[in-house]
Amino acid sequence: MSAxxxxxxxxxxxxxxxxxxxxxxxxxxxxxxxxxLLTLLLVGALVSDRFRSLGNLQNVYEQSVGLALISxxxxxxxxxxxxxxxxxxxxxLLSVLTSGLIDGHPERITDVVAGILLLGLAVGGLNGLLTxxxxxxxxxxxxxxxxxxxxxxxxxxxxxxxxVPPSFEFFAYxxxxxxxxxxxxxxxxxxxxxxxxxxxxxxxxxFAVGGDPNAATLLGLPTxxxxxxxxxxxxxxxxxxxxxxxxxxxxxxxxxxxxxxxxSITPVVIGGTLLAGGKGGVxxxxxxxxxxxxxxxxxxxxxxxxxxxxxIQGVIVIVAVSAFTGRRARRS
Amino acid sequence: xxxxxxATAVRSQVSPAPARWLAVARRHAGICxxxxxxxxxxxxxxxxxxxxxxxxxxxxxxxxxIVVVGQxxxxxxxxxxxxxxxVMATSAVMATAFSGRDADLVWIVxxxxxLGAMVGATNGLLVTKRNVSPFLATLATMIVLxxxxxxxxxxxxxxxxxxxxxxxxxxxxxxxPNNAVALLVIAALTFVLLHLSTFGRRVYxxxxxxxAARLVGIAVxxxxxxxxxxxxxxxxxxxxxxxxxxxxxxxxxxxxxxxxSIVAAVMGGIALSGGKGGVxxxxxxxxxxxxxxxxxxxxxxxxxxxxxxxxxxxxLAAALYAAKSRRAR
Numbered sequence: 239m240s241a242x243x244x245x246x247x248x249x250x251x252x253x254x255x256x257x258x259x260x261x262x263x264x265x266x267x268x269x270x271x272x273x274x275l276l277t278l279l280l281v282g283a284l285v286s287d288r289f290r291s292l293g294n295l296q297n298v299y300e301q302s303v304g305l306a307l308i309s310x311x312x313x314x315x316x317x318x319x320x321x322x323x324x325x326x327x328x329x330x331l332l333s334v335l336t337s338g339l340i341d342g343h344p345e346r347i348t349d350v351v352a353g354i355l356l357l358g359l360a361v362g363g364l365n366g367l368l369t370x371x372x373x374x375x376x377x378x379x380x381x382x383x384x385x386x387x388x389x390x391x392x393x394x395x396x397x398x399x400x401x402v403p404p405s406f407e408f409f410a411y412x413x414x415x416x417x418x419x420x421x422x423x424x425x426x427x428x429x430x431x432x433x434x435x436x437x438x439x440x441x442x443x444x445f446a447v448g449g450d451p452n453a454a455t456l457l458g459l460p461t462x463x464x465x466x467x468x469x470x471x472x473x474x475x476x477x478x479x480x481x482x483x484x485x486x487x488x489x490x491x492x493x494x495x496x497x498x499x500x501x502s503i504t505p506v507v508i509g510g511t512l513l514a515g516g517k518g519g520v521x522x523x524x525x526x527x528x529x530x531x532x533x534x535x536x537x538x539x540x541x542x543x544x545x546x547x548x549x550i551q552g553v554i555v556i557v558a559v560s561a562f563t564g565r566r567a568r569r570s
Numbered sequence: 571x572x573x574x575x576x577a578t579a580v581r582s583q584v585s586p587a588p589a590r591w592l593a594v595a596r597r598h599a600g601i602c603x604x605x606x607x608x609x610x611x612x613x614x615x616x617x618x619x620x621x622x623x624x625x626x627x628x629x630x631x632x633x634x635x636i637v638v639v640g641q642x643x644x645x646x647x648x649x650x651x652x653x654x655x656x657v658m659a660t661s662a663v664m665a666t667a668f669s670g671r672d673a674d675l676v677w678i679v680x681x682x683x684x685l686g687a688m689v690g691a692t693n694g695l696l697v698t699k700r701n702v703s704p705f706l707a708t709l710a711t712m713i714v715l716x717x718x719x720x721x722x723x724x725x726x727x728x729x730x731x732x733x734x735x736x737x738x739x740x741x742x743x744x745x746x747p748n749n750a751v752a753l754l755v756i757a758a759l760t761f762v763l764l765h766l767s768t769f770g771r772r773v774y775x776x777x778x779x780x781x782a783a784r785l786v787g788i789a790v791x792x793x794x795x796x797x798x799x800x801x802x803x804x805x806x807x808x809x810x811x812x813x814x815x816x817x818x819x820x821x822x823x824x825x826x827x828x829x830x831s832i833v834a835a836v837m838g839g840i841a842l843s844g845g846k847g848g849v850x851x852x853x854x855x856x857x858x859x860x861x862x863x864x865x866x867x868x869x870x871x872x873x874x875x876x877x878x879x880x881x882x883x884x885x886l887a888a889a890l891y892a893a894k895s896r897r898a899r
Contacts, residue, residue: 372889377705378842379885385829386881392874500713513703548717555710560700
């Protein structure tokens with residue numbers, strides 16, 4: 239890392255970055271997602287009349303909540319230059335705990351939900367603390383904690399556990415003024431986080447730590463506190479995703495989160511946030527989430543099996559990542 | 571360099587014996603942790619090292635060992651290969667895709683190895699030419715391959731493993747597992763390649779300092795891609811061996827091997843920062859992991875404890891090595 243700061247090429251690159259307003263680069267990345275999203279909507283509307291119905295679009299909006307919430311936490315972690323590979327296992331653990339502990343009793347909902355949110359926050363914070371204390375790359379730390387969490391999940395229950403009362407379904411299926419409540423709440427959360435990141439000092443620390451951790455430390459920024467906070471936030475997001483999953487399916491399952499680990503990274507990358515940290519934002523991620531949700535929806539209508547959807551998702555990650563990182567490599 | 575040596579000398583003068591022991595313990599941190607685990611396990615379950623179980627563990631050792639050797643090569647050049655489990659499962663599915671006779675091996679082996687090489691080349695090209703982070707590149711190829719495999723088998727592969735492959739995977743000759751011979755050949759080949767050829771020296775140089783390697787005229791990209799290709803090929807071979815061992819193939823043969831191979835490599839002293847470690851350490855790590863996983867079952871703990879244990883080991887071992895390299899700096 240010290241080699242990178244001494245590297246004259248890197249210094250030149252950052253000087254170039256200074257001359258070029260960062261906002262323009264951000265808009266350029268957002269514009270890419272918007273264009274992709276519009277293209278997909280257009281193509282979808284042309285090839286499938288079921289796709290273009292308003293009811294369908296509302297369904298996609300409603301079903302994007304889980305991916306949106308988990309990608310939100312992942313974005314903030316990636317902005318600091320880290321990664322959280324434990325989210326999938328954490329969602330699995332918290333979802334079996336939610337339905338297992340509520341076990342059909344409506345009066346337990348408040349306590350359990352509060353407990354699950356706190357647990358998510360704590361596990362996430364632990365990831366952050368381990369990264370700092372041990373000096374190990376977050377990739378390895380969260381790979382390890384992810385394995386441990388998956389093991390704990392299976393120890394708690396190797397099959398779907400408990401159940402939730404019908405009122406719990408409001409998060410996933412509830413409507414307020416005809417609009418999906420959960421999805422609209424999620425949209426608002428994204429707007430709030432976007433504001434906090436751009437408009438507050440603490441938020442800008444996140445970008446500073448991701449841009450150059452050594453410089454951030456030298457400037458006296460609370461690097462450690464920022465890191466613990468972002469991982470704790472990611473854990474909190476995993477908890478809300480777990481609640482959404484239970485709300486949607488009515489029960490928690492021990493492998494329900496498995497696909498979320500890669501899935502949470504895809505929209506972040508498509509949304510133009512750099513994996514190296516320091517550049518990007520949550521609104522791009524939200525558009526990336528809508529893009530992935532619409533794409534899967536369209537593939538369903540075209541009768542393409544879920545197996546191929548997995549292939550397509552992987553290919554999109556490869557293309558998106560190599561497009562963005564390739565561009566960065568040329569610039570420097 | 572001199573100042574480091576001087577500092578070490580001063581430190582060992584201040585507190586001689588305990589410090590030296592501590593230094594030794596730190597140098598082999600992963601192994602020390604594992605030996606403690608093992609000692610506890612063998613007390614808790616004396617039958618762990620009985621003959622029958624030893625043979626059992628020996629059979630499980632080869633598939634993991636083969637993958638770890640490949641994983642080690644990738645980690646040596648500062649990479650990480652998460653796609654090994656998917657390559658293994660796909661090559662295992664290939665083994666059952668034909669009529670289940672020995673003659674099919676003429677197709678199965680080249681196809682599987684070709685697949686492994688192709689996946690490895692894709693990983694390597696993405697990492698070097700497109701600057702994609704290794705874990706994301708290999709995670710994505712893993713997912714693509716997984717989807718393709720599921721689409722091909724329609725979720726449930728059927729068919730038989732050729733008898734010759736079963737003999738290789740599960741058979742013993744004079745008390746020695748046949749698959750151990752396969753592992754031995756691969757390990758010896760890699761050892762020779764790493765320590766007696768210029769390619770090996772390039773691997774360590776690229777891992778130690780890619781910039782320096784580039785400056786002295788080494789084709790860094792080519793070395794890196796070769797490491798990924800070898801990891802892919804080894805994973806494909808391990809998949810065939812494992813298919814022979816389990817003899818009933820599903821879509822998830824080799825599940826968790828990506829985690830296991832990384833855990834074993836880290837335990838065996840392969841530095842995740844690249845350029846440090848060797849075949850011996852990799853095999854040692856794999857052996858310890860097999861014994862530990864076995865101990866969990868023998869002691870009578872729930873099988874899922876294995877996963878929790880592996881999670882702890884990888885974080886712990888990585889932390890010990892990180893602390894060591896910080897102190898060395």
